[in-house]
Amino acid sequence: MAKSIRVAGEDIELDEFMIEGSLNLMALLSGNNTLFEATMRKSEYYRRMIAQVETNLRPEPAEPAPEAPAWTRELIGICSIPIQKKITSSDVKQGLCRLLLPKEPVKKILQSMPLNPNENITKGINVVVYGPDGREYAMIFRLWTDKFYVLKSKNWNAFCLYYGIGTSSTLTVRMFRHRQTNDLCFAITW
Numbered sequence: 001m002a003k004s005i006r007v008a009g010e011d012i013e014l015d016e017f018m019i020e021g022s023l024n025l026m027a028l029l030s031g032n033n034t035l036f037e038a039t040m041r042k043s044e045y046y047r048r049m050i051a052q053v054e055t056n057l058r059p060e061p062a063e064p065a066p067e068a069p070a071w072t073r074e075l076i077g078i079c080s081i082p083i084q085k086k087i088t089s090s091d092v093k094q095g096l097c098r099l100l101l102p103k104e105p106v107k108k109i110l111q112s113m114p115l116n117p118n119e120n121i122t123k124g125i126n127v128v129v130y131g132p133d134g135r136e137y138a139m140i141f142r143l144w145t146d147k148f149y150v151l152k153s154k155n156w157n158a159f160c161l162y163y164g165i166g167t168s169s170t171l172t173v174r175m176f177r178h179r180q181t182n183d184l185c186f187a188i189t190w
Contacts, residue, residue: 071134072187079176080109087169092160098144098152101173106149109175116182125184127151131163132189141184151186159188 083105091099110121119125124142129151131137139153159165174187 072130075130075176075179075185076187077177077179077182078113080113080174083109083173085171085173087165087167087171089167092157092166094157097154097156098150099156101149101151103147103149106175113175113177113184115184119184121149122146124152127184127186128178129155129159129186129188131159135162139186141186165190 083102085099085101088100090096115121115125121141121143124140127139127141129137129139137153137155137159139151139155141149141151144150144152165171169190172189174189176185176187177183178185
């Protein structure tokens with residue numbers, strides 16, 4: 001049975017993937033460790049299955065996702081489960097100015113968090129990307145060459161420089177709807 005919530009006067013249906021991410025974040029923010037640990041185990045299972053499908057390899061045990069920062073309480077409405085992203089050399093190359101996101105997990109999230117009518121993934125969606133300390137970076141989220149989802153902007157290079165992100169980094173990326181504006185946003189931690 002599909003579950004739905006009402007946002008800005010519209011019913012939005014949530015699937016298990018979407019509900020899992022929201023429960024995970026709510027449990028974390030409420031301090032309910034038992035619920036948080038249970039949802040983390042299930043989220044970990046989903047991440048491993050997605051990684052297995054994407055790479056056709058046996059998944060390696062992943063580290064639990066880091067806790068969501070406290071500043072997120074006022075911002076996050078609907079939230080996805082976290083995506084683990086290992087940074088590659090092209091992700092931090094100065095001329096490219098973009099973060100390549102894993103296609104299948106993002107596609108699954110977008111099925112759970114449908115785009116608003118004014119959001120066009122092919123042309124690009126203006127988004128705010130929040131760092132672990134709440135610092136904001138304006139970027140564009142888009143489907144690039146019908147094959148890859150990317151966060152693109154010169155601000156990505158500034159983000160990497162400010163936080164010291166390099167090829168040895170593994171990021172935790174969450175997509176969410178802003179609680180007040182309903183805009184699509186991203187939170188990146190590690």
